[in-house]
Amino acid sequence: MTDTTTTGQASSSDDQYVRFINVKKSYDQHNLVVKDFNLDARKGEFVTLLGPSGSGKTTCLMMLAGFEDVTSGSILINGEPVNNIAPYHRNIGMVFQHYALFPHMTISENLAYPLKVRKKSADEVKRRVKESLALVELADFGKRYPGQLSGGQKQRVALARSLIFEPSIVLMDEPLGALDKNLREQMQFEIKRLHEDLGFTAIYVTHDQTEALTMSDRIAVFNDGIVEQCAAPEELYERPANSFVADFIGENNRIPGTVTRIEGGRAQISLDDGSSATTLNPNCPQPGEPCMLTIRPENLFIAGDTLRDNCIEASFTTRLYVGDSIRYFFKMNSGAELMVKALNDSQAPVLAPGALTRLTWDLAGGLALDRAV
DSSP states (O other), X not given: OOOXXXXXXXXXXXXXXXXXXXXXXXXXXXXXXXXXXXXXXXXTOEEEEEOSTTSSHHHHHHHHHTSSOOSEEEEEETTEEOTTSOGGGSOEEEEETTOOOOTTSOHHHXXXXXXXXXXXXXXXXXXXXXXXXXXXXXXXXXXXXXXXXOHHHHHHHHHHHHHTTOOSEEEEESTTTTSOHHHHHHHHHHHHHHHHHHOOXXXXXXXXXXXXXXXXXXXXXXXXXXXXXXXXXXHHHHSOSSHHHHHHSSOOEEEEEEEEEEEXXXXXEEETTSOEEEESOSSSOOTTSEEEEEEOGGGOEEOOSOOOSEEEEEEEEEEEEOSSEEEEEEEOTTSOEEEEEEESSTTOOOOOTTOEEEEEEOGGGEEEEOOOO
């Protein structure tokens, strides 16, 4: 293992409580699964590592926990390098997808285990177990065994066990992946409540974009071992750095084209079907370069009597009823497929299959980004 940490890199600032500095990871000394990871997490911040399977996010979490060696680069906690510090000396709590509870121990015994390993007194163990059970609203479940609990209750116990020894950092690796939709949403709020009440620093791994947007202060979007963008949820959704982020975060319409002119903070785009569009983001590809026009479904409208700043034509294919909204699907002459998300109300139009329809959107509703995915 190569360790490039130097004491000159250390910083105890709360803004750099957890630091990854030029971290790389290879399992065979040839292929990098993490290519160059840099991240500063503030003390008390909730940071999510989001990306598809195999993108490197869990590997980064395991290196921070000490379960994986760092091939090169440095990891610091509160200004101190930890590359060569054993996992049990890092004061880090862990929550896994499959709970990792001891089936032969009661819930109270499971919670007491981390404290006994740290040689806490019997009175302190009893007090903390009682407080932890109350914290996750399982005060009456101490004498039960994991097999007698539901999935959501098991995950609450796993969360309580990770917090019971008062770690400075809590790492969570797909902790809600085994739960159904309702339990998953309930546990999202539960984790956020505990984070806000206790103030621990959380590093959370998921491939679920909705989960990341709901829970995080900031999100680092992973793609093939690198971070494409790290920002607050609102910025990732509304101002993605490139087409990969735009496509991975939320639903998105993607129309290929070419930038023809940038002037006055506006970009003119020639779309592949021969139509044109204008966007407000000047940090797009340069004139003559290919681009991807991205428009969120809620920002694209079926034109009525009033046209907005941009307008294109596409053929209606079908629609899906999803309760509070209706999703309309269209296809352009270039082959690009589009979706409009509209409220399910009295204004929702009825379209005939194949009908040529005008679609419209505001200047701020679209972005011209690179085509890389």
